[in-house]
Amino acid sequence: MPFNNQQASKVGHEDLLRNPDIDAYLSSIGDVPRPEPAQLAQIFGKSPTIDAFEPSIPEVIVAFDGSLYEASADVDEPSRRVGYVKVGMVALNVKKYLDLSDRNMPYVDPMAVNRLQDRSALSMALPSAYLKEPSLDSVTDGYRAAIHRYYSSDKTKIGTDKSTLLDTLLELLRTMGAIVEENGAEWVVLPRCPAIDCDQKNVGVPLKGEGSCPSCMAPLFVTDKLRVWECFNEASTNAESFSRLMLASESLVLLHSLLFFKRAGLLAQLSNYAFIMDGPLSISGEAAPLHDPIMRTINELQLDMISHGLAPPLIMGLTKTGIAVEHFAALNESIPNGIAFPVTDEYRYNNILGKRERAKPFGDEFYYGQDVLIKTAEGRQFLISLPYPWNTKQDPEFQSSRFELSKYRNVDIAIGIINLFQSDLYENSMVPVILAHEYASISLAPGGKILDLVTARALGAA
Numbered sequence: 001m002p003f004n005n006q007q008a009s010k011v012g013h014e015d016l017l018r019n020p021d022i023d024a025y026l027s028s029i030g031d032v033p034r035p036e037p038a039q040l041a042q043i044f045g046k047s048p049t050i051d052a053f054e055p056s057i058p059e060v061i062v063a064f065d066g067s068l069y070e071a072s073a074d075v076d077e078p079s080r081r082v083g084y085v086k087v088g089m090v091a092l093n094v095k096k097y098l099d100l101s102d103r104n105m106p107y108v109d110p111m112a113v114n115r116l117q118d119r120s121a122l123s124m125a126l127p128s129a130y131l132k133e134p135s136l137d138s139v140t141d142g143y144r145a146a147i148h149r150y151y152s153s154d155k156t157k158i159g160t161d162k163s164t165l166l167d168t169l170l171e172l173l174r175t176m177g178a179i180v181e182e183n184g185a186e187w188v189v190l191p192r193c194p195a196i197d198c199d200q201k202n203v204g205v206p207l208k209g210e211g212s213c214p215s216c217m218a219p220l221f222v223t224d225k226l227r228v229w230e231c232f233n234e235a236s237t238n239a240e241s242f243s244r245l246m247l248a249s250e251s252l253v254l255l256h257s258l259l260f261f262k263r264a265g266l267l268a269q270l271s272n273y274a275f276i277m278d279g280p281l282s283i284s285g286e287a288a289p290l291h292d293p294i295m296r297t298i299n300e301l302q303l304d305m306i307s308h309g310l311a312p313p314l315i316m317g318l319t320k321t322g323i324a325v326e327h328f329a330a331l332n333e334s335i336p337n338g339i340a341f342p343v344t345d346e347y348r349y350n351n352i353l354g355k356r357e358r359a360k361p362f363g364d365e366f367y368y369g370q371d372v373l374i375k376t377a378e379g380r381q382f383l384i385s386l387p388y389p390w391n392t393k394q395d396p397e398f399q400s401s402r403f404e405l406s407k408y409r410n411v412d413i414a415i416g417i418i419n420l421f422q423s424d425l426y427e428n429s430m431v432p433v434i435l436a437h438e439y440a441s442i443s444l445a446p447g448g449k450i451l452d453l454v455t456a457r458a459l460g461a462a
């Protein structure tokens with residue numbers, strides 16, 4: 001670890017590769033495995049072509065993106081830290097956007113695009129290392145309490161609907177059977193009390209959102225069920241816990257938005273929407289069990305709409321970084337233009353992950369959508385994810401048919417959006433996603449420095 005103010009050397013990794021021990025080790029393990037061109041031609045030759053779909057465009061695209069930042073909370077004691085987690089949501093009116101780009105202009109005026117967006121965000125300032133709330137026993141208790149405050153805040157209500165983000169979490173917990181009835185009341189059960197020095201097992205939280213441990217009297221929250229506090233560090237950086245909170249919150253804000261249309265009786269309007277998430281459709285880490293009720297809720301909502309003669313909305317993830325994106329980019333020459341390739345487990349284990357295929361489906365514990373590589377006619381690659389169109393992974397059709405593109409809904413809309421919004425500015429991205437990212441971004445230096453200052457001021461330390 002560098003000392004304070006010590007910059008990491010920019011040539012560090014080159015020095016490392018010149019190290020004879022590293023060199024010998026890399027030689028000993030051989031080349032990174034890559035599929036043979038003939039094998040690729042066979043695999044991608046069997047993929048559906050995207051011109052088999054009639055591209056279609058929704059009226060409104062809602063894009064989500066999360067960001068997080070951790071800063072020093074005190075100039076004199078910089079180890080005292082505070083975190084920010086934000087999930088930004090940008091709704092873009094597609095028709096008006098197309099009108100803008102129709103005026104024979106060489107580019108779309110960014111200020112005009114700004115005026116077309118409706119934006120909102122779940123924005124959470126959270127305690128991190130050594131930042132204890134005076135009325136609570138531990139830093140972790142403050143972190144748990146802060147998450148509860150944000151999730152149950154009136155600010156998370158959409159329009160005239162009375163439901164908070166906490167209500168949406170409760171609905172998912174009910175769907176997964178995590179709400180139990182005992183003593184004439186309903187409870188969310190935590191496997192153990194989250195307070196330090198308490199080993200009480202199976203503590204219940206009333207559905208209003210908060211309660212207390214019968215043994216140590218520590219406050220308990222329904223949001224503790226997200227379990228992001230389990231990897232929270234009272235005396236060190238919390239990027240990991242904040243990242244898990246951000247990823248879980250992204251999926252929950254998506255579900256909260258979808259359920260708003262249902263609660264408000266606006267399913268006919270929902271037909272005109274498309275939702276784009278940042279990353280695959282998944283929840284990793286301790287909150288991963290929620291992937292299961294999310295998969296069911298999305299599928300039931302879509303089936304309900306279909307049964308009423310309504311077109312279900314597109315819900316799509318877009319993965320911009322990571323090993324799978326790098327893998328397909330490296331193989332770009334061997335992948336024909338204009339195809340849609342559902343990434344099979346066999347392909348992923350053999351060619352991307354380079355490990356033994358597991359008996360369980362890839363992402364069994366956390367994915368609620370299928371990754372599909374789309375390569376446009378122009379040769380741009382997009383790794384998207386579409387919700388599994390089954391209620392559960394126990395459905396035999398999930399086992400037998402999840403790599404068949406024809407089973408998935410709204411592939412035509414996904415292709416329509418990609419064709420329309422593929423951006424020359426950023427590789428593998430699209431205009432609505434870029435807008436959401438810009439909105440969600442808590443920029444690092446020099447903006448990060450300003451955040452440090454604002455935080456320190458708010459706490460009266462500067």
Ligand SMILES: [Zn+2]
Nearest residue numbers: 193198213216
């Ligand atoms: Zn306790």
